[in-house]
Amino acid sequence: MKAKPGQQASIRELALELGVSTATVSRALNNHPSVSxxxxARVLELADQAGYMPRVGQRFRNVVGLAYPSNPVMPEFGSFESAMLGGVMKGLDADRYDLALIDIHRDKHRDESYTQFFRRKGVRGVIIRPVSPEPTIAETIAEEGFPCVMVADRSDHPNLGFVCSDSGRDSYRAVDxxxxxxHKRIALVCHAVLDSDHRDRIEGYRRALQDHGIETSPETELFLPxxxxxxxEAIDRLLSLEDPPTALFITNPVPTVGALHRCLELGIRVPDDLSIMGFDDSNARSRTYPRYSAVCQxxxxxxxxxxxWLTRRLEGTETGVLRVHRPTTLQFNRSTGPVPAKAIRLASNKSDIVRVEFPKRPRK
Known part of the structure; x- marks a missing residue:
């Protein structure tokens, strides 16, 4: 039984083909434990071949999934997810599609393909938001031929389309x-999950230092949540070094805000005592004191x-594979300034009470 162009198989047709009841097909499609x-396996295989999609009433569902291969949205993702979600909803609205949030790790069963899983979920296509170093699940979905596109990461897989940022160039310019x-002693604070975009930011940071003859040092490169x-934590660790940095390049918005907040707690003046260059996905930089300089996407x-692109693909007006590299911008605000005469250094006594060793400042 093969899918017919412009038509969708029904549960009744699947049942007739397999010689079982419609109730058995329905239970199998919903992974009911009473089905052997x-x-x-027979039902899922035939449903896959026939292109079965669940119905709501007598209408097929125009639903796209926003799929997370592993853990879904976490607090440390900051404003990226909400801003991206707002864009997704605007993009779906033009063709009157709805959105379903899907947790692949939690809901997919081992004995079903990704295509079978998404059809069981009732979605016609998926936007994949990987939050792991390698987009292997997204590549497998693309190999199966299920309509999909990846966001905020990239891949060399010929069937996997994506939308990502080109942040390496402006990361270089920020450090430059x-x-x-x-500043000669510039530290890097990077997300511990090294997807392609964060690897670009690291490469831009290191290349800028190397082009100016400044050696990179493992002690000034931190990979943290x-x-x-x-x-x-980055402030505490970096400013406790024997030779602390005078500037930081932080590759995510939330830790940038955390670093600025910690400086306020310790009485460290930004940028007089320490310069901070951050990253922003929306408008976090305008909500801090001081407003921070940032690479912006x-x-x-x-x-x-x-x-x-995905809705147009589903409507038959778009073909091929989407490959979009969105440029970032670099915005200078009030968190970066000239190198201080002496770096700020933290120290702790035996009671673990942090104190700040400020250089002597001339009285006015």
Missing amino acids: PDTR HLIHLG ASMEGGA NAEQFGYDAAR
Whole structure:
């Protein structure tokens, strides 16, 4: 039984083909425990071949999934997810599609393909948001031929389309700017999950230092959770070094805010005592004191581009594989300034009470 162009198979047709009841087919499609593994496998295989999709009433569902291969949205993702989601909803609205949030890790059964899984979920296509170092699940989905597009990461797989940022160039320019302000000891604070975009940011940071003859050092490269606590920890660890940095390049918005907050707690003046160059997905930089300088990407545009292409693909007006590299911008605000005469250094006594060793400041 093969899918007919422009038509969708029904549960009744699947039941007739397999010689079982419609109730058995329905239970198999919904992974009911009363169905034997052999029967479930037969039903899923035929449903896959026939292009079965669930119905709501007598209408097929125009639903696209936003699929997370592993853990879904976490607090440390900051404003990226909400901004991207806003763009997805705008992109789906043009063709009157709805959105379903899907947790692949939690809901997919081992004995079903990704195509079978998404059809059981009632979605016609998926926007994949990987939050792991390698987009292997997204590549497998693309290999199966299920309509999909990946957002905020990229892949060389010939069947996998994506929308991502090109942040390496502006990461280089951000560090180059700090060097031209006189900073030689510049630290990197990066998310511990190294997807392609974060690898670009690391490469831009290192290349800028190397082009100016400044050696990179493992002690000034921290890979931490992209959280408020991660930003605060970066301040504590980096400024406790014997030779602390005078500037930081932080590759995510939330730890940038966390670092600025920790500086306020310790009485460290940004940028007089320490310069901080951050990253922003929306408008976090305008909500801090001081407003921080940042490499900026438009997460809302990522979501919009992905959703518009996917709905057009499902409507038959778009073909091929989407490959979009969105440029970032570099915005200078009030968190970066000339190198101080002496670096700020943290120290702790035996009671673990942190104190700040400030250089002597001339009285006015």
